Every structure is written in C-alpha cells, then in structure tokens.
Amino acid sequence: MRLTPRAHEIQRxxxxxxDPTFESPDQMAKALIKEVADIVQMRDLIVVVHTWEGGHKGLNFGPFGSTAEAEAFAKKMSFGGTGRLVPLTSSGIMLANHDGKAGWPGYCYQPDCGHAPWMHAIEGSSRxxxxxxxxxxxxxxxxxxxxKKTTRKKAAPKGMAAGINEL
Known part of the structure; x- marks a missing residue:
C-alpha cells in the first residue's frame, strides 16, 4: 500500500x-508502530472486489491508498472475471467522530474536546x-x-527610521 505522507503525520x-523518554529501542519501535497504525487508521482506503466470470464470489484485494493505485494493481493482474473498486470508510475516522481525536487536523483543538466540526453548534459563521x-x-x-501563523508587520515608510520624521 502506497501512502503519501502528510505534514501532520510526519510530525507525529x-x-x-x-522523544528522549524511551528506555530502549524496543519501546521506541512499539510506539512508532502504534503511531503509524493510528495514522493509517485515519485514512479512507480502497479495495478491489473481484467476481469470477460465472458470477461466483472471487478474490478481494487491498487495501490501497488511492483509486489510482487500486486501478494500476487491477490492470497488472489478470484473474479473469470482473472487478470493481469499493471505498472503505475508516474505522479510525468513525471512532474519532464519535469519541473525539485530540490534536488531529479537522477536529477541535480544544484540549478536552477533539470532536468533529459537525458536533459543534453553529453560531453565525463559526462553530x-x-x-x-x-x-x-x-x-x-x-x-x-x-x-499559529505570525503576521508580518508593515515596514515603516522611508524616512521614518525609528519613528523620527525628517524635514
């Protein structure tokens, strides 16, 4: 499965x-595997569902990270019969919508919340x-x-160095 890493995933x-608190490489490896599994669980994926020419259930393949990847796989493999792409809704996203996903983009960054935007009341143009x-x-x-992005201050007009006007 090919996944294009996203900036927030790389940071995690x-x-x-x-993290300097790991006492051994094994502890770090376990934490890293759990983090990557959590990242993958927050992605919607694609599977190829196959049916043999006689109409019998065939082979199912996946998951794939994108439709293009699933289509490329299906073109390379020649099993006969027909196939179609089926999106898999992420169980991680479903759980995050229900339980909250603190610190994850798209969810509330309030430390005690982490719920999806639609879980918040609409107040004017915000939630x-x-x-x-x-x-x-x-x-x-x-x-x-x-x-938070820092805003750049406008440069002082020429001739106004240190707030002193030249006459």
Missing part, C-alpha cells in the same frame, strides 16, 4: 523518534459549543494553537 512520527453533553468545550478551535 518525528515526535516519537525525538460554538460541542453538542456532546460530557464535553466541556465552549467553542470549536479550528487550528492548532501551537502553530
């Missing part, structure tokens, strides 16, 4: 690799309090607060 793996009654979230936080 880097965080595991740079407010979480509908989950056990969640203390008062406002949907769309972006990771630790990665």
């Amino acid at each position: 793996v880097v965080d595991v690799l740079e 407010g309090k979480c509908h989950d009654t056990t969640c203390p979230c008062e406002k949907f936080v769309k972006d990771d607060p630790t990665k």
